[in-house]
Amino acid sequence: MIKNALFSFKYRVSIRPSFLYLNPLFLFLLLFLFFFFGFIELCISEGKIQIMLACFTDHPGLCRATAIGYFLFLLFFSFFITISTSCSNGNCQVLDSCSQPTDCGAGLYCGNCPSLGKTQPFCIRGVATIPTSVIGGLPFNKYSWLVTHNSFSIVDAPSFTGAQRMTFYNQEDSVTNQLRNGVRGLMLDMYDFEGDIWLCHSFQGQCFNFTAFQPAINTLREVEAFLSQNPSEIVTIIIEDYVHTPKGLTKLFTNAGLDKYSFPVSKMPKKGEDWPIVNEMVQANHRLLVFTSVASKEAEEGIAYQWKYILENGGKDYMHAMLSFFFSDSYCVLVSSIFIMFWVSAGDPGIKPGSCPNRKESRPLNSKGASLFLMNYFPTYPVEADACKEHSAPLADMIGTCYKAAGNMMPNFLAVNFYMRSDGGGVFFDLDSMNGQRLCGCTTIAACQAGAPFGSCKNISVPTTSPVTNTAGSFSGSVQFSASASTVYYPNHLAIGLFSFPWMMFLL
Numbered sequence: 377m378i379k380n381a382l383f384s385f386k387y388r389v390s391i392r393p394s395f396l397y398l399n400p401l402f403l404f405l406l407l408f409l410f411f412f413f414g415f416i417e418l419c420i421s422e423g424k425i426q427i428m429l430a431c432f433t434d435h436p437g438l439c440r441a442t443a444i445g446y447f448l449f450l451l452f453f454s455f456f457i458t459i460s461t462s463c464s465n466g467n468c469q470v471l472d473s474c475s476q477p478t479d480c481g482a483g484l485y486c487g488n489c490p491s492l493g494k495t496q497p498f499c500i501r502g503v504a505t506i507p508t509s510v511i512g513g514l515p516f517n518k519y520s521w522l523v524t525h526n527s528f529s530i531v532d533a534p535s536f537t538g539a540q541r542m543t544f545y546n547q548e549d550s551v552t553n554q555l556r557n558g559v560r561g562l563m564l565d566m567y568d569f570e571g572d573i574w575l576c577h578s579f580q581g582q583c584f585n586f587t588a589f590q591p592a593i594n595t596l597r598e599v600e601a602f603l604s605q606n607p608s609e610i611v612t613i614i615i616e617d618y619v620h621t622p623k624g625l626t627k628l629f630t631n632a633g634l635d636k637y638s639f640p641v642s643k644m645p646k647k648g649e650d651w652p653i654v655n656e657m658v659q660a661n662h663r664l665l666v667f668t669s670v671a672s673k674e675a676e677e678g679i680a681y682q683w684k685y686i687l688e689n690g691g692k693d694y695m696h697a698m699l700s701f702f703f704s705d706s707y708c709v710l711v712s713s714i715f716i717m718f719w720v721s722a723g724d725p726g727i728k729p730g731s732c733p734n735r736k737e738s739r740p741l742n743s744k745g746a747s748l749f750l751m752n753y754f755p756t757y758p759v760e761a762d763a764c765k766e767h768s769a770p771l772a773d774m775i776g777t778c779y780k781a782a783g784n785m786m787p788n789f790l791a792v793n794f795y796m797r798s799d800g801g802g803v804f805f806d807l808d809s810m811n812g813q814r815l816c817g818c819t820t821i822a823a824c825q826a827g828a829p830f831g832s833c834k835n836i837s838v839p840t841t842s843p844v845t846n847t848a849g850s851f852s853g854s855v856q857f858s859a860s861a862s863t864v865y866y867p868n869h870l871a872i873g874l875f876s877f878p879w880m881m882f883l884l
Contacts, residue, residue, distance in 0.1 A: 464776040468499045471800050489799045500764075501804045502796045504558025506609075507811040508654050510824050512665065516651035517747045520810040521612065522803060523561030523791040524554050525754045528575040528589050537585040543577040546758050548792040551595050555602045555611070557796070558804070561789050562599070565616040566592050566625070573619055574627050581618045596632035599664070603637050608658050612665040612789070614682060614750070617673070625668065626677045628756035637664035641680050648744045668735075686789075688750040689778055728756050732778035742783035751778050751787035765795035767802040775806060788815045 407550050463472055468479045474486040483503035489496055507519045526546035535541055547554065551562065567576045567583035573592045577585035599611060618623055629635050639662040645651055657663060667682040668674075674681045682688075732751075734741045741749070753774055755766065771792075779786055787810070792803055801808075808821045816824035818833035825832055 382569045403813055407527070417524050435608060461861055466828070470499050470501055472499050473497065474499050479676045485796070486651060487764075487797075489768075489797075491765040492768065492799055494764075494799060498800075500798055501801050502557060504804050504810055505811070505821055506558060506560075507710055507807075507821060508608075508610075508817060510811075510821050511826055513653060513655055514815070515655060515701045516610070516654055517788055518650075518814060519654070520787060520794060520814065521560040521789055522558055522664070522806055523563060523750070524559050524612070524788045524795055525563050525752070525791045525793050526565065526577055527551055527559070528564055528595055528682070529577045530589075530758070533589055537588050539585040539588075541588075542586045545760075546553070546577075546754070548599070548760070548794055548796065552598045552602065554795070555599070555609075559795065560610065561612040561614065561791070562595075563614050563616070564592065564595065566628075567618040568620055568624070573624055578618075583618070589677065592628060593632050596629065596634055600633045600637075602820070603634075603663055607663075609692045610654065610665070612659060612767075613667070614686075615668045615679075617668045617670045623677060625673065625679055629666070634664055637661060639663075639665045641674060641678050644680055645747055646684070646687055647748065648747045650747060664714040665750040681747075683735075683737045683739065684763050685746050686748045686750050686781065687746050687785075688735045688745060689741060689781070726755065727774070729773065730772065730777055732781040740784075741778070741781045748788045749778075749782055749785055750789040750791060751775070754791065754793040758793045760794055760797065763792075763797035764799055764802070767792065767798040768800075771803065772806055772809075786807045786810050 411746070437728050463474070464479045465477060466481050468474050468484070468486075470484060472480075473479050479487050480486050480499035483501060484499040485502045488497050489500075504522050507521075524547055526544075528551065529544065529546040529550050530550065531545045533541075533545075549557075550570060553563070554806045564575055565577060566573055567578060567581075567588075568574075569588055570574060570585035574583055575589045575592050577589065578584060578587035578588045599613070603609065603611060614625055615625070617625070639657065643652065643662070651657075652662075666679055667681045667686065669682055671676050671681040671684075672677045674684070732741065735752075739745055751774075753760075753766075753771060775787065775790075790803060790807060790810075795803055798804075805820075809819060812818040812821040812824055815821065816828070816833065817831040818824055820836070823833035825834060
């Protein structure tokens with residue numbers, strides 16, 4: 377039921393009629409034929425067709441008058457086509473055509489998805505619904521949250537070492553902006569590097585100047601600023617931990633000012649029980665959950681060992697294994713690059729349709745010994761242009777697969793690359809579906825009603841892919857990329873110009 381509900385709307389989104397895109401092309405074709413046969417009719421003399429130049433010579437006045445008429449006709453159609461195919465001034469909704477970012481409404485951006493054949497620009501969702509702003513008062517583990525994989529590994533991020541970075545990228549905007557857009561979980565890889573703790577996308581447990589991003593405290597200060605400015609929000613940090621400095625993480629979080637928000641390990645459920653109610657966590661200011669991949673640090677530093685509290689599916693180990701292989705002493709970068717291309721073309725082991733095994737460090741997904749479930753959904757080799765395709769119907773299918781693998785347990789964390797890229801609603805719509813079904817028994821959280829019995833849903837004829845707005849603790853996100861998400865080319869004006877040019881020249 378879960379899988380079918382998720383897939384059904386994604387399918388509708390994917391095949392929504394593109395009348396507004398096809399209509400202008402059809403009109404242009406009719407217009408061209410109209411001009412062509414109009415000239416033929418005009419230039420028929422004594423039973424035979426004269427060439428256009430002869431027509432202009434023999435009937436200049438008539439041709440000029442006809443040209444003026446056709447030019448005005450073209451201008452009329454230009455106006456009609458423009459207003460019929462593109463809304464503007466922030467009025468466009470999800471999947472509506474657009475020509476610039478300001479055309480799309482709040483929480484949307486103007487982009488496309490060439491990997492699915494959608495080259496025309498349309499409005500795409502870029503902000504998540506915060507589920508606690510719709511239905512509050514439930515245990516933390518009753519909600520589903522958006523997580524960014526390698527949150528720090530940002531396209532076009534400046535080099536702090538001065539070296540040319542040579543690694544993979546997974547996100548496109550700053551951690552601050554990720555949080556503003558509704559991301560509530562950050563995956564951070566931390567290493568000892570240059571006498572400090574850095575965020576690196578590296579291998580073999582070592583950080584190098586060409587895999588380093590920045591000191592971890594910079595990103596953690598972004599988190600602190602967000603928590604300070606949004607006192608009702610809860611953030612989870614999952615650390616892939618290669619820090620060996622004694623008490624290194626403890627000092628790091630204290631220096632970043634995050635220790636005052638930390639949820640105590642002593643209060644975390646140890647046997648799969650429910651977590652505290654979110655309202656209580658907020659009141660106690662326990663709004664930061666931190667997990668490490670090193671078991672000993674729970675006793676040494678009071679930082680929770682991830683797989684003691686979280687179930688996790690596989691597909692996360694391939695990247696580091698691949699990097700270690702690529703940059704080992706026996707292989708040069710050229711051979712590595714060739715191998716990457718072969719690896720990608722041969723198929724991606726990071727995502728296997730219909731399969732959702734547990735990660736080797738994790739308990740089985742259907743275990744009752746932990747009450748949080750992290751679902752990883754990202755390919756081994758991250759490609760920006762393919763993310764919109766990955767975040768369409770295949771994501772909904774995989775959520776259904778993992779839901780069944782976990783004994784009908786909905787993921788609490790959904791971890792993805794390039795989280796804003798999709799064919800319309802993307803990860804945000806899927807999260808709305810997950811939260812709607814688990815919080816109120818509805819197909820989307822937009823249909824939930826606070827205080828109503830479970831299963832009482834608003835009458836929503838068409839499920840929305842726009843972010844739910846609610847004044848109770850919600851806020852507006854800011855959709856932006858460090859680089860352009862997609863170059864938007866709008867064909868109408870170019871085509872109109874090409875059609876208009878010969879007429880304008882003739883009228884001069």
